[in-house]
Amino acid sequence: MINSQKSLETLQKMEDKYHSIFENKVVGIYQTTLEGRYISANATLARIYGYDSSTEMIAALADIKDQLYVDSQRRDEFADILREKGEVSEFESQIYRRDGTIIWITENAWVVRDKQEKFLYYEGFVEDITRRKQTEVALQESEERQRLLIESVQDYALFILDSDGYVVSWNPGAERIYQYQSEEIIGRHLSTFYTQKDLKNNRPEQELKIAREQGRLAIEKICLRQNKKQFWANVITTALYDNKQQLRGFSQVTRDITESKQAIAIQTGLIATLQASEKKFRDLYESTQDAVLFINELGCIDCNFAALKLFGCTNKSELRGKQPWELSPLKQSEKEDSSIIFQHYLEIALHRGIVRFNWRYKRLDGSEFPAEVFLSSMKFDGRSGWQAVVLDISHRVLAQETLKKANEELEKWVEKRTVELQEVVERLQKEISERQQVEAKLRLSEEKFSKAFRCSPNPISIT
CATH class of the missing domain: 3.30.450.20 (PAS domain)
Known part of the structure; x- marks a missing residue:
């Protein structure tokens, strides 16, 4: 009697423990009929589906296929796998919650059989993976945007190297700058882009080593195109590590800076010329x-x-x-x-x-x-x-004033001399006039004498 009582107590404890596990497990647990009705479910499953209790959920969902699954065909696929294999793992589907919102779930289920291997019902676990799916979708969208971005970039060469420095991806910008098509360069080593001088100095390995140790390396250097022509490039190499800090490879971003280098050289020359000209001007200006x-x-x-x-x-x-x-x-x-x-x-x-x-x-x-x-x-x-x-112009003004004064004095002297000359002329004119008068009188006397001489009978007697 005592042993029987102990057995009942032990059985009750085990049942209580099982019930506690069943109700408090973080995943939903269920049993359904083969036709698609819930036989039992724990509280976690009810919460996942938006119900207050498992009893309410079981009563509300009379047809799992049409009421629960967004795509009812998924329930058929689920049942087909169970009939064929007896179990299904990580079966993902979208389902409707009580309020009509859609969530993602993953199911792990199996068939429960009787002793004759006849199917009795389905039993399984449900986990809400909505957040994970949203993260996956966001990651996929991000990766797609990144892919589109990388492929749309024409001014930068963007490509990925494996951990040994071999090219594993190649964007259109890289095709334009390095002039290799993706099928020509993928699988080739980074050293393809280096000059012979850099190869002799072991530059490819050194640069990858620095990027690996420091996480990133940004340098300006001379690179080679497919036709072996050199060009100046700004190259950023970044080491890529996974969550376990294991090196997965390198990303490299290359920008052709040949034109800017040439422009800088020209600008430097112009600045030097300008500075020289400015110095000449300053020297001239000050001197x-x-x-x-x-x-x-x-x-x-x-x-x-x-x-x-x-x-x-x-x-x-x-x-x-x-x-x-x-x-x-x-x-x-x-x-x-x-x-x-x-x-x-x-x-x-x-x-x-x-x-x-x-x-x-x-x-x-x-x-x-x-x-x-x-x-x-x-x-x-x-x-x-x-x-x-x-x-x-003080000297010029002084000279002008001196010249003006001299001109004024000259004008006065000329005026004075003019007056004096005028007086001399007047005296000469007077003397000439007086002489002319005397000469006129003499001519008159001579004429009288000549006339008298000619008219006299005895010219000798004229005295």
Whole structure:
């Protein structure tokens, strides 16, 4: 009696344990009839299908084929495999949950037979693999996008190498840059693209070693096309590791930078030429005897040493920021305001390009001097400005004044001499007139004497 009671208790414990496992297992467990009705199911399966309890689910799903499966043919395929093989593993299907949403499940099931091997029912496990399928779909879409992206790239050579450096994939950009078709290059070693010099220096193996150890290598180097022509390339080699940190191969991205290299060389040459020209200009600018000032709307921004000397300055900061009219007397004449007139010349230079005019400047010590100004428009960092070349014409003005004074004195002397000559002429004219009168009288006397002589009977007696 005691043994019987213990056996019943042991049996009850085993039943409770089985029930606990059945209800709390993380996968759905079920039994169905051969025709497609649930006999039993655990709570996990009910939760997977969106029901509150297994009892509710069993009552609701009277026909598994038409009510549960999105594609009812999948249930037929499922049953066919079970009838043929007696079991099915990882059978994936889409099913409807209670709320109508669709999820993915995988089933592992088998046939339960009686002693005569007659089919009694199906028994199996269900696992919700929706998240896994979504991940797989997302991965497939990502891989497809990546494939399309790689195949659409024409400016970059994108290809994969195995762990030993042999080409295993090849995109259209690689065909364009290296000029190999995929069937010509797949299976060949990376060294195909290296020059003889690099091969002698064991560069292919060295670069893969660096990429393997550091994870990535980016360099600029000379590569070879199929026709053996060299070109400059920017090459990025990346080591590819799996989840177990096992090297699976390398990816390589190559960009042809020959044109940019040539452009840089040209630019470098131009910069060197420009720098040389700038130095020549700067040397000329600083050594010229003519004062040169560069001006923008804020005033003087630079000047040469001749300008410092002309305006009586010792440092460029003394002129920097000053407007031209601030280096001038307030007025150029009694009615001409210096600031208004100079701004007028600035406008003329902007429209014509250059203007020449005379100007009076004032040194820092207050002394004034005349100047000839050549004002031309130019650009400073994209902004309008002017270059003023100022020539001190003090000597010229002094010479002009001296010449003017000499001319005035000459005119006075000429005028005086003219008066004196006029007086001499008048005296001569008077003397000539008097002489003419005397000569006229003499001629008259001679005529009288001659007439008397001819008319006398005894010319000898005439005394």
